[in-house]
Amino acid sequence: MVTYEQVHDPSFSIRERMEALVRQKQKEITTALAAVDTVGFHTDTWERGNGGGGGQSMVLQNGTTFEKGGVNISIVHGKLPAAAVSRMKADHRNLKAAADDGSVNFFACGLSLVIHPINPHAPTTHANYRYFETTDPETNEVQAWWFGGGADLTPSYLYEEDAKHFHQVHKDTLDKYDKELYPKYKKWCDEYFFIKHRGETRGIGGVFFDDFDSKPADEILHIVESSFDAFVEAYVPIVKKRKDLPYTPEQKNWQQIRRGRYVEFNLVLDRGTQFGLQTPGSRVESILMSLPATASWAYDHHPEEGSEEEKLLKVLQSPIEWV
Numbered sequence: 001m002v003t004y005e006q007v008h009d010p011s012f013s014i015r016e017r018m019e020a021l022v023r024q025k026q027k028e029i030t031t032a033l034a035a036v037d038t039v040g041f042h043t044d045t046w047e048r049g050n051g052g053g054g055g056q057s058m059v060l061q062n063g064t065t066f067e068k069g070g071v072n073i074s075i076v077h078g079k080l081p082a083a084a085v086s087r088m089k090a091d092h093r094n095l096k097a098a099a100d101d102g103s104v105n106f107f108a109c110g111l112s113l114v115i116h117p118i119n120p121h122a123p124t125t126h127a128n129y130r131y132f133e134t135t136d137p138e139t140n141e142v143q144a145w146w147f148g149g150g151a152d153l154t155p156s157y158l159y160e161e162d163a164k165h166f167h168q169v170h171k172d173t174l175d176k177y178d179k180e181l182y183p184k185y186k187k188w189c190d191e192y193f194f195i196k197h198r199g200e201t202r203g204i205g206g207v208f209f210d211d212f213d214s215k216p217a218d219e220i221l222h223i224v225e226s227s228f229d230a231f232v233e234a235y236v237p238i239v240k241k242r243k244d245l246p247y248t249p250e251q252k253n254w255q256q257i258r259r260g261r262y263v264e265f266n267l268v269l270d271r272g273t274q275f276g277l278q279t280p281g282s283r284v285e286s287i288l289m290s291l292p293a294t295a296s297w298a299y300d301h302h303p304e305e306g307s308e309e310e311k312l313l314k315v316l317q318s319p320i321e322w323v
Contacts, residue, residue, distance in 0.1 A: 002016040002019065003020060008222075015109060021224070022110060023056075029071055030058050034060070039060055039066075041058040041069075048076050052078040053078075054076070057071075058071045065243045066118065072111070074110060074283075074286065075108075077106060077108070079104070080103055080106040081102075082101060083278060092144060095143070104134045109132075110131065111228070112290070113125075117242075119243050125152070127149070127150070128272065129150075130148050132145065147209075147224060151231050152193060153203050153206055156255040157254075158308070166234045169230050170207050170234060173227060177222070177226075181207075186206070188208045188210075189206050192208050195269065201319055207227075257301055263291055263292070
């Protein structure tokens, strides 16, 4: 197995180096999050059937800061069925399906996390970075590969300084590699995390990308590593600042309603959730760990005019440039 010290050793394959990277970053991220709670992460290792790899879910529930949080890594491989291939072809035109049943051999490796704090003033967050490749079933040569991922913030109450901090850290990180990346990925994030049936974004955005194969794989791996580090720098200080603020039952209720929107997006629109549930042998508990422990739906709910709740909603309906 490749160690973290060998992540930048080109004598190893990209898939080996990405696996080593996500294993290390899972340790670092859970350590940073656990430091602002008094309850540790429960580790759950799982295997996919037929020798198709597996993963490790680290979950924190009923903590003193976080109501629920999960940091999951998966390293899986096998055959991707024709139905899943057809869903991806619009985005990955160089995918070549096998002639007999329309499937392809695939390898997927990534880290995905979602954190739901208790305090409604502390925002929910999501991050995901992944690598995907397909190989020829006869020669085992790589046919197509790409990286994807991003990180975004979903507050129940809008603190503009938090939004600016989260975006600035990610912009600074991406600017070190290519100054065209942040504006492109910020726009992509706003468009992707849009709840069409509500006419609003899931949160105040961040960065999001997919199909990233336009730079050398080694360079993209560096970008992904820096992005992992940026997540901790962007999110943890916000939680420390907000986790102990006083809040009312009405504010907690608003948080529950916003979580309902989060659930709607993840179950109805999220491509990652759909891909996971369509992949044979996938682990449903790990796929759905993104859902909050509690959420609510109030019939025809509208926040009071001029309220802090309405302030957030206006931004979600018309995303703005934070940095």
